[in-house]
Amino acid sequence: MKISDIGHAFVTGGASGIGLGAAQALEACGVRVTIADINPEQIDAAVSASGGKMRGALLDVRDREGWASAKAEAEAAFGPVDLLFNNAGICSTGYELADMDPESFDRIVGVNLYGVFNGISAFAADMRARRRGHIVNTASFVGIAAPIRGVGGSYVASKFGIVGLSEVLRMELAPHAVGVSVLCPGHIATGMGRNTARPSSDARKVPGLGATPGGKVEDLVPRLFAGIEANDFYIISHCEDDWASVQSRCVELEEAFARARAAKA
Amino acid sequence: MKLETARHAFITGGASGIGLAIGKALAGLGVRVTIADIDRQAIDAALAGEGAAFRGAVLDVRDRAGWAAAKAEAEAAFGPVDLLFNNAGIASFGYQLADMEPEAFDRVIAVDLTGVFNGVSAFAADMRERRHGHIVNTSSMAGICGPSQAIGGSYAAAKFGVVGLSETLRAELAPFGVGVSILCPGVTVTNIAQSSMKLGGDMRLPPAREPDSAAHAAPSPFESGSASDLAARVLHGIEEDVPYIIAHGRGWWPFAEARHVALEKAFEGMR
Numbered sequence: 264m265k266i267s268d269i270g271h272a273f274v275t276g277g278a279s280g281i282g283l284g285a286a287q288a289l290e291a292c293g294v295r296v297t298i299a300d301i302n303p304e305q306i307d308a309a310v311s312a313s314g315g316k317m318r319g320a321l322l323d324v325r326d327r328e329g330w331a332s333a334k335a336e337a338e339a340a341f342g343p344v345d346l347l348f349n350n351a352g353i354c355s356t357g358y359e360l361a362d363m364d365p366e367s368f369d370r371i372v373g374v375n376l377y378g379v380f381n382g383i384s385a386f387a388a389d390m391r392a393r394r395r396g397h398i399v400n401t402a403s404f405v406g407i408a409a410p411i412r413g414v415g416g417s418y419v420a421s422k423f424g425i426v427g428l429s430e431v432l433r434m435e436l437a438p439h440a441v442g443v444s445v446l447c448p449g450h451i452a453t454g455m456g457r458n459t460a461r462p463s464s465d466a467r468k469v470p471g472l473g474a475t476p477g478g479k480v481e482d483l484v485p486r487l488f489a490g491i492e493a494n495d496f497y498i499i500s501h502c503e504d505d506w507a508s509v510q511s512r513c514v515e516l517e518e519a520f521a522r523a524r525a526a527k528a
Numbered sequence: 529m530k531l532e533t534a535r536h537a538f539i540t541g542g543a544s545g546i547g548l549a550i551g552k553a554l555a556g557l558g559v560r561v562t563i564a565d566i567d568r569q570a571i572d573a574a575l576a577g578e579g580a581a582f583r584g585a586v587l588d589v590r591d592r593a594g595w596a597a598a599k600a601e602a603e604a605a606f607g608p609v610d611l612l613f614n615n616a617g618i619a620s621f622g623y624q625l626a627d628m629e630p631e632a633f634d635r636v637i638a639v640d641l642t643g644v645f646n647g648v649s650a651f652a653a654d655m656r657e658r659r660h661g662h663i664v665n666t667s668s669m670a671g672i673c674g675p676s677q678a679i680g681g682s683y684a685a686a687k688f689g690v691v692g693l694s695e696t697l698r699a700e701l702a703p704f705g706v707g708v709s710i711l712c713p714g715v716t717v718t719n720i721a722q723s724s725m726k727l728g729g730d731m732r733l734p735p736a737r738e739p740d741s742a743a744h745a746a747p748s749p750f751e752s753g754s755a756s757d758l759a760a761r762v763l764h765g766i767e768e769d770v771p772y773i774i775a776h777g778r779g780w781w782p783f784a785e786a787r788h789v790a791l792e793k794a795f796e797g798m799r
Contacts, residue, residue: 327630359700360645360693361652365592368645372637376685380625380633387626407791409695416696420641420689427688428625430674430787431681435624486798497794506795512695513788516672519712519772520781526761 264345264397264442266488269294271341273334275324275382276351278305280453281401281446284480285348285487290316295341299324299333300351324351324378330385343389346491349382350401350446351375354455355415357467367465368417375421376428383432390441397442397491400429404449404502408509413469433496442494446487449502452477477501529610529662529707531557531767536606538562538599540589540647541616543570545718546666546711549755550613550762555581557763560606564589564598565616567723589616589643595650608654611766614647614690615666615711618724620680633682635727640686641693648697655706662707662766664773665694669714672772673783674790698771707769711762714776715752751778 272289276282277298286296290313299322300306306319318340320333338344352375355367379400390396405414406422426445433443450473478501490498537554541547542563551561555578564587565571571584583605585598603609617640620632644665655661670679671687691710698708753776765773 360648360697361656361700363645363649365646365649368649369642372642372689376637376689377634380682380685381630383625384628384630384633391626406692410699412699414696416693416700417645419696420645420693423692424637424641424685424689427671428681428685431679431684432625434675435626435681495794495797497791499794499798503795503798506792509791509795510788513791515771516784516788519770519774520777520784522770523761523774523777526764 264395264494265492266292266294269346271295271297271337271344272346272348273297273299273337273344273386274348274350275299275322275378276401277348278302278309278319280455281448281451281480281483282348282350283309284484285350286317287313288484288488289346294346297333297337297341297344324381325373327381327384330381334385343393344386345390345396347382347386347390347396347398348401349379349398351378352401352455353465355418355465356413356472357469358415358465360416363415363417371415371417371465372421372424375418376424379425379428387432387436387441391436391439394440397444397494398432398436399444399446399487399491399498400425401446401448402426402429404447404505406445407447407497407512408502408505409511411472413472415465430496442491444490444495444498446490446498446500447502448478448483448500449505450475450477451480451483451501453480529660529766529769531559531763533660534559534611534662536560536562536602536609537611537613538564538602538609538651539613539615540564540587540643541666542613543567543574543584544723545720546713546716546755546758547613547615548574549759550615551582552578553756553759553763554611559611562598562602562606562609567726589614589646590638592646592649595646599650608658609651610655610658610661612647612651612655612661612663613666614644614663616643617666617720618727619720620682620724623680625681628682636682637686637689639727640683641689644690644693648693652697652701652706656701656704659705662709662769663697663701664709664711664762664766665690665697666711666713667691667694669712669777669780669783671710672712673780674786676783695771707766709765709770709773711765711773711775712777713758714778714780715748715750716755716758716776717752718755749779751776
């Protein structure tokens with residue numbers, strides 16, 4: 264689907280970071296954009312900065328009724344959504360799984376994984392019926408790579424989950440001409456740390472983690488757009504040199520299958 | 529972990545299938561076994577066939593207060609748990625993600641992913657402190673393979689999540705001498721379909737799978753195996769402290785490899 268052919272994009276986590284960067288670039292290409300976010304001040308700032316061209320939707324991606332009304336209002340204003348960017352996410356750093364507050368686990372998985380499902384639940388059937396659309400789910404490099412010290416297991420679980428869910432979704436929607444991509448960014452300079460810290464006990468500073476400045480959203484957006492247009496499944500950004508960490512998992516799995524075959528011999 | 533040092537295993541989904549088979553194998557080695565399950569009748573039936581090495585615990589793995597009580601009672605009876613099997617799971621089949629009842633999605637994630645976290649939450653800190661133990665989390669081929677017609681999206685999401693969680697857990701606990709392994713079974717003869725439907729009807733077999741058409745069905749490319757064969761693989765995996773325990777894997781490797789190839793292409797394409 265060409266970016267310039269997109270009628271209406273719905274972007275969660277759209278008021279800052281990757282979501283806002285994508286939204287602004289889409290708007291500049293003539294796409295009508297709804298930015299959905301949990302933060303009303305950031306929504307207002309983003310909508311103002313667009314000269315009122317973008318519209319905002321206050322949405323907690325865990326809230327299913329909220330999704331239904333956000334969709335109805337968005338489509339009444341800007342027509343059917345043909346690009347869904349399930350991008351809202353919060354992070355967890357500095358807490359080991361054995362010590363993690365269960366409510367924190369629920370919150371991370373709730374926003375990151377359930378939130379993505381809720382977006383699919385709201386929009387995918389209509390895209391399928393119209394045989395038109397593209398869904399991008401934001402996972403992470405940590406959803407495909409070996410563990411990184413200090414990155415929370417709840418975050419990794421949620422991001423692996425998004426990858427698995429997206430793989431099935433792509434297979435299910437392909438016969439209906441709806442594309443699906445999963446965005447796997449490395450370390451990007453966004454507000455995710457700040458956005459997470461507000462609820463509380465999910466993230467604390469880890470020496471050495473995020474020590475180098477993150478990549479720029481402006482550099483990620485062209486990758487994202489190229490991936491949507493080519494209907495690539497994995498859209499990788501700012502971790503291109505980290506294949507070894509992804510490959511190590513593949514190698515371990517291959518060894519495990521080999522062990523299983525040898526056990527039968 | 530050397531199994532000769534194991535004293536007490538706590539197994540969720542322990543009253544049937546994979547869980548019960550693992551319990552029996554461990555009891556054969558002299559380990560005491562708590563089988564935790566949501567199904568009281570299945571627990572009673574399982575215990576009726578076993579001796580003093582077994583006890584039961586009625587537990588819904590989504591229930592955190594239930595976990596605390598089950599742990600306290602188990603350890604009062606059989607001592608500290610040094611082997612934890614987060615094995616309870618339900619499946620989902622026959623529903624596309626776009627059509628799935630949200631409550632059904634929630635249920636699969638809650639049991640299959642959050643339930644695993646709850647077990648870790650209950651037992652891992654104590655194992656870490658004692659510097660002794662092993663945790664096996666049951667994922668699936670659905671957690672490591674690219675999609676196939678057999679796998680529902682909610683199940684894949686949960687089982688991929690278990691893999692991610694467990695890999696991190698393994699790295700976190702290794703410095704403390706506590707092992708973590710991820711069990712990835714292929715098709716195993718168990719009650720998962722019935723158990724899933726009892727909790728809420730998330731299973732819908734495609735029309736071609738009606739019972740009376742079984743004789744005409746094409747042979748499956750996937751091997752199907754017994755829970756007891758799988759249990760032997762699990763014990764071996766614990767002893768060797770391997771990260772992945774593959775069981776009944778024949779036919780699945782191409783689906784795992786397909787992901788690896790696609791990932792490699794994605795990275796090459798970016799350079």
